[in-house]
Amino acid sequence: MAKPPTVEDVARIAGVSRQTVSNVLNSPHIVRDETRERVQQAIADLAYRPHAAARRLRTRRSSTIGIHLDPYSGGISGVILDRFVHALTERASERGMRVLIYSARTADEEIARLGDLVDGAEIDAVVITGTFFGDPRTGWLLERDVPFVSFGRPWGGDDVYRPAHTWVDVDxxxxxxxxxxxxxxxxxxxxxxxxxxxxxxxxxxxxxxxxxxxxxxxxxxxxxxxxxxxxxxxxxxxxxxxxxxxxxxxxxxxxxxxxxxxxxxxxxxxxxxxxxxxxxxxxxxxxxxxxxxxxxQSPELVAAAVLNLLMGTTGQAVAPRDRDAPPEHVLVEPRLILR
Structure with a gap:
């Protein structure tokens, strides 16, 4: 049985050091574009997958994104959020991240649950769903400096224009x-x-x-x-x-x-x-x-946009929140399906 490729194998094929490969995996923004692309090509050619447990110990990150699962309420349209969660989980896995689903019946209960997860270093970032005017979850996450993206706009809240509050929504x-x-x-x-x-x-x-x-x-x-x-x-x-x-x-x-x-x-x-x-x-x-x-609505495109805002288009880890960055908002245009 063939041995799985290692960081050293990637470094040898790309013609770089082991540290450069590590930088591409964990802090891609500090690596020159040409070098990063060469390393990423070597990773793809070798089908290399980082050892998640080792990386968590090394970086002190959980490599996990938390997302709230709404209580089941029946009806026809609840399948959209299910599709979004499935797509987010699948795409996050492709980028070396996991998704942790948690439940809560109210916003206050969700904040309490998030407090436990953040304090326990169980998640690196959060995806908020079911946004509403005056949503207290966003302010709590901003105060705690937790990276997050909301699936849905704040709908009138001042924080829609604040750089720290990024969101993706369907137009x-x-x-x-x-x-x-x-x-x-x-x-x-x-x-x-x-x-x-x-x-x-x-x-x-x-x-x-x-x-x-x-x-x-x-x-x-x-x-x-x-x-x-x-x-x-x-x-x-x-x-x-x-x-x-x-x-x-x-x-x-x-x-x-x-x-x-x-x-x-x-x-x-x-x-x-x-x-x-x-x-x-x-x-x-x-x-x-x-x-x-x-x-x-194409929730799969929404999931891809959410991950890009959290991790960058090529990143393999959640990017630190930049308080001085301009707002990042993405509107996904739906398609008309005629029958």
């Missing part, structure tokens, strides 16, 4: 703008929007894309709203479609989520218009099974 407005323009081009001018109640950051952003596309086209359409959940969506749209002329004067519907889209689709079928064009948001298996078009 909801771009998604619904694309969906609305498609409906305007193919179905007619009366495109409705089915959203969440106001003052929901994500929902307001997605509604903005619909409004902008309709204004640009000089068109108008009705707005409907319901709290999240398929049953709620179906009930609201069934009541709306029971009103005179609402369904007959609607050319198509852009929805804030797949739950809303499925609810609207079922309500339209109940009202005798099974083929009302509907576009959802999330591209879930349920939407696919029912043949409903939807916006694909």
């Amino acid at each position: 909801g407005a771009a998604g619904t703008r694309t969906a609305t323009r498609h409906m305007l081009a193919t179905q007619g001018a009366r495109i409705g929007f089915f959203g969440w109640p106001p003052d929901n950051g994500t929902g307001d952003d997605r509604e903005r894309g619909w409004r902008e596309a309709m204004t640009d086209a000089g068109a108008s359409g009705p707005r409907f709203e319901a709290v999240d959940g398929l049953a709620n969506a179906r009930e609201v749209m069934s009541a709306a479609f029971a009103e005179p002329d609402v369904l007959s004067e609607l050319d198509a519907l852009v929805c804030v989520s797949d739950s809303h889209a499925v609810g609207a689709h079922l309500a339209a079928a109940d009202a005798g218009r099974r083929h009302l064009p509907v576009i959802g948001f999330d591209n879930t298996p349920v939407a696919e099974a029912l043949g409903i078009s939807s916006m694909e």
Whole structure:
């Protein structure tokens, strides 16, 4: 059985010292680009993988990223976060990092859990999910000087402009703008929007894309709203479609989520218009099974962007937080999946 390649093998192939190989693995920013690329090519050619346990002892780092797992709440769209966590775990492993999943029911409980993990040196960085206005987790992490990236914007908090608070999010407005323009081009001018109640950051952003596309086209359409959940969506749209002329004067519907889209689709079928064009948001298996078009969020691209912000594009360890660095924010544009 062949022996696995060592640091010395990499150094010999790349024509550098053992220390240079170590620098590329642990502090790539201090190595010249040409040298770093040569070492990385040797690592790839030899399929070399650093010994994680030895590196943790040497660097006093856990090589672990912590991420909160939201409590299971059912519904259609929860699969998006599952896909994100899976992609983050897979891509982190390719870069010599592990992912530790922890649970908490409230923000305060999560802060307490993070305190235990940070104090115990069990994690090097954190990925925050489920962001909201006034989120106390970000301030705690900033105060403790813990590197972190949030999946989701702060939605109005001042910290969105602070260099230390980096985030990655899906561009909801771009998604619904694309969906609305498609409906305007193919179905007619009366495109409705089915959203969440106001003052929901994500929902307001997605509604903005619909409004902008309709204004640009000089068109108008009705707005409907319901709290999240398929049953709620179906009930609201069934009541709306029971009103005179609402369904007959609607050319198509852009929805804030797949739950809303499925609810609207079922309500339209109940009202005798099974083929009302509907576009959802999330591209879930349920939407696919029912043949409903939807916006694909690409959580795999979000995971890649999160790791790049934490580790750099080629780094093999979490980069130290630079208080003087400019803000780093990434918006991933969703894709329209037509069915």
